Amino acid sequence: MSRAIRFVPLAILLLFVAIVAWRLAIPDDTKIRSRMTGQPVPAFALAPATHGVQGLSSPDLATGQPHLVNVFASWCVPCIAEAPLLMELKRNGVAIDAVAVRDKPADVAEFLGRHGNPFQRIGSDPESMVQIALGSSGVPESFIVDGKGIIRYQHMGPIESGDIPALLREWEKAR
Amino acid sequence: MRHWLLIVALLAAPVWADSDLPSARWANEQLPDPRQEAAASKLMEELRCLVCQGQSIADSNAELAGDMRAMVRQRIAAGEKPEEVRAWLIERYGEWVSYRPPIEPLTWPLWIAPLLMLAAGALLLRKRLSGRR
Numbered sequence: 001m002s003r004a005i006r007f008v009p010l011a012i013l014l015l016f017v018a019i020v021a022w023r024l025a026i027p028d029d030t031k032i033r034s035r036m037t038g039q040p041v042p043a044f045a046l047a048p049a050t051h052g053v054q055g056l057s058s059p060d061l062a063t064g065q066p067h068l069v070n071v072f073a074s075w076c077v078p079c080i081a082e083a084p085l086l087m088e089l090k091r092n093g094v095a096i097d098a099v100a101v102r103d104k105p106a107d108v109a110e111f112l113g114r115h116g117n118p119f120q121r122i123g124s125d126p127e128s129m130v131q132i133a134l135g136s137s138g139v140p141e142s143f144i145v146d147g148k149g150i151i152r153y154q155h156m157g158p159i160e161s162g163d164i165p166a167l168l169r170e171w172e173k174a175r
Numbered sequence: 176m177r178h179w180l181l182i183v184a185l186l187a188a189p190v191w192a193d194s195d196l197p198s199a200r201w202a203n204e205q206l207p208d209p210r211q212e213a214a215a216s217k218l219m220e221e222l223r224c225l226v227c228q229g230q231s232i233a234d235s236n237a238e239l240a241g242d243m244r245a246m247v248r249q250r251i252a253a254g255e256k257p258e259e260v261r262a263w264l265i266e267r268y269g270e271w272v273s274y275r276p277p278i279e280p281l282t283w284p285l286w287i288a289p290l291l292m293l294a295a296g297a298l299l300l301r302k303r304l305s306g307r308r
Binding site (some may be wrong): 029030032033034035036073077101102103107126127128129131132133134135137138 | 193194195196199225226228238239242243245246264265266267268269271272
């Protein structure tokens with residue numbers, strides 16, 4: 001056995017340690033983005049999520065005007081943090097619709113009463129079927145859909161104040 | 176202060192992220208037709224949970240995994256083939272969602288590596304054994 005070959009296991013170990021150290025320092029992005037961006041909104045029809053609101057169906061998202069579709073839930077804590085920013089988007093002229101995931105009418109009503117209602121329509125998605133059809137992997141998420149009903153942009157996680165400019169830019173692009 | 180609250184809210188999310196609704200009917204109930212149930216559960220073991228990444232939807236207790244199981248069972252019961260359901264999910268979440276990588280140029284090393292390693296092992300063993308004689 002040649003001398004150099006003795007160091008191969010050590011080299012492998014060092015390589016391994018280097019890879020582990022690298023991934024610990026720069027964690028992988030574990031977000032699973034929807035592949036539906038660029039695709040038409042899948043066909044669906046959801047009943048109203050609570051009293052006094054309209055339900056949401058896919059034709060409502062192909063009206064010639066863009067829509068922001070917010071996937072949220074009353075039981076989702078980050079959705080509370082996001083609520084005032086949706087109000088700000090609404091003030092900026094963004095038309096917002098919502099899909100309420102696994103929610104009860106009374107809970108949705110309470111959430112809207114407490115945190116405001118920026119939504120035009122709110123569909124109830126009790127078994128996450130529309131959420132899955134959109135390729136969304138959690139709440140909250142927001143999709144910008146253009147006037148033809150094509151999904152143009154996906155925002156994952158709660159909208160924070162720093163995300164507003166990017167969202168408004170994508171909104172303008174979808175017009 | 177607001178930032179701090181937001182950070183706490185984000186950290187707390189995984190613990191709180193559960194709805195009040197019960198599981199979908201078909202999340203934990205087997206299909207009456209044993210052949211369909213077998214096809215559905217085989218597929219569920221090969222689909223990855225989006226919430227607890229690294230678990231299959233068959234193993235995961237996440238609500239979204241339960242809803243995905245319900246969806247798989249309903250589609251299989253409606254007569255869809257398991258591969259059609261898998262393709263539908265891949266259309267939405269990418270190859271990531273499937274535990275069975277397709278055979279394509281990008282994944283060739285994945286499929287060939289075990290064979291190469293076996294061959295290398297066999298070669299090494301032969302060298303050793305013949306050297307002893």
